[in-house]
């Protein structure tokens with residue numbers, strides 16, 4: 001991912017990068033001000049429980065689970081362990097949850113000074129209050145829970161066997177949110193193969209990528225789902241990432257369509273569900289003129305944003 005990030009650095013340029021960082025900072029400040037910002041974690045747990053109940057008759061709190069790509073703040077893993085799920089995570093990046101000097105040195109080596117500084121500032125200034133808020137939301141929702149053990153945060157590439165060797169036995173549930181769009185297409189089959197090896201016939205995977213062809217799929221801060229309803233003034237055209245009218249994303253994107261994911265998943269899995277988490281997002285921006293400029297894309301492509309695939313091993 002760091003090589004991918006470096007080539008993106010050249011494209012985006014310093015000014016673009018500073019604007020992006022300012023946008024990210026702004027989002028963190030807005031999040032700190034908001035009151036119920038962990039509803040999504042509680043909703044995700046409810047969704048995982050619902051899927052496990054319907055297709056496997058299992059309780060989430062008794063399941064063994066893996067999250068692929070838990071990110072810099074492993075909220076879902078903390079919540080899963082809180083309720084009793086035996087959950088671990090794999091992420092390409094070094095976790096910053098529990099920092100010591102050795103880890104900071106590894107971060108600097110892997111991510112360079114800018115990304116490491118961003119991570120450290122976020123960990124020191126913003127994260128403590130977020131984790132406190134998360135604990136109080138979880139306590140209110142589920143009662144007293146298990147403390148989180150940072151050794152559950154594994155670091156490595158989920159497309160390589162090495163990191164999987166630290167996880168013993170079979171898993172009831174594998175989940176991944178907003179991750180697969182960042183994995184190069186040729187690395188996705190090995191991830192799926194490794195997942196299938198750790199699943200039984202009654203295990204499930206919930207994989208929810210943000211699909212490139214949707215209005216939010218370009219990962220442009222101007223077009224994040226919560227901003228889609230705003231007017232057009234001062235921002236790039238809708239679906240500008242498909243017409244090369246917007247700035248390149250600050251992150252690597254594999255640009256897969258929904259049909260590409262289906263094809264990849266179906267090699268190992270039956271797709272039990274495919275749920276659009278946003279219904280026809282941005283439809284009011286799809287004027288006749290804009291539709292004509294996007295003629296190479298179907299409605300299914302243009303309205304696919306975050307899609308949740310529920311998979312069962314064949």
Ligand SMILES: C[S@@+](CC[C@H](N)C(=O)[O-])C[C@H]1O[C@@H](n2cnc3c(N)ncnc32)[C@H](O)[C@@H]1O
Pocket residue numbers: 001068069070071072090091092093156157158159176177178179182183187
């Ligand atoms: C956009 S973040 C999403 C984080 C988290 N799932 C969330 O919903 O906030 C994508 C994460 O996927 C991780 N990732 C990308 N490719 C990966 C791979 N091949 N193996 C493991 N993690 C990967 C990145 O390091 C990053 O933390």
